Amino acid sequence: MSYTDNDLYAEAARQHHEATEDPDYVGIGERMAGETIGNTDTKWGDLDIDEFSLARTGIDELIRDAADTSRWAIDLGADDLEPHERTFTFTGDGGRNLVRLHFAFAQETSPEERNSALDAFVEELHMNPFVSPLDGEEDPRGYAAYAASLDDEDKAVAQTMRARRRVVDDAE
Structure with a gap:
């Protein structure tokens, strides 16, 4: 061929x-x-x-x-996947969209499984020091303790990124 x-x-x-x-x-x-x-x-x-x-x-x-x-x-079509309507957007200063994540699932994946997978994804994002809870938000996974363990250079990067980005679940 x-x-x-x-x-x-x-x-x-x-x-x-x-x-x-x-x-x-x-x-x-x-x-x-x-x-x-x-x-x-x-x-x-x-x-x-x-x-x-x-x-x-x-x-x-x-x-x-x-x-x-x-x-x-x-x-997506070749892999027999279908897009999901829920997306996640990383926003920067002034609310400008920096990154948007789209998801696709196998057709046989139930709505409950899809939402469970997306919720787990969000949970993992919140463990990342670059997108973890901002000041005033709850800190159920101990971001503050983790951030305190970073060396000065990594801590500065994490703080800068936290100040500039926020993850928005576009389903909300």
Whole structure:
């Protein structure tokens, strides 16, 4: 065979991404017209023409500006994994998002198992001196004692990182 599975994945990811680079503006409107807006009973097509056009333009811009996660999506499908809606975001000064973690699980993983795994992940994060509880937060895992055991250089790094980052469970 003159190609590998990786070649197939790469080409699928390329085509997946290409579909988002120049979205069909008219098609966006056609696909959204019969869809309900959020948790309302209103459909996009019920909006007046100016409001509908503004919404369609906003959707077009969001599609064009979306991060290229094509290879990730292809790999998830190939591994029979499905994305989970819960994410975790590390924020910096001024609330700017620095890192966002997304998760995927095997389809047979129950909701309870998924949430248990994510809760365990959060618990581990809070043991890390760089993302442990900030001043005024509870310290059930003894961060203060751990931080006191660090040498001066590591302690300075940990304190700087704690001051700059905070883990936010986006499900909350």
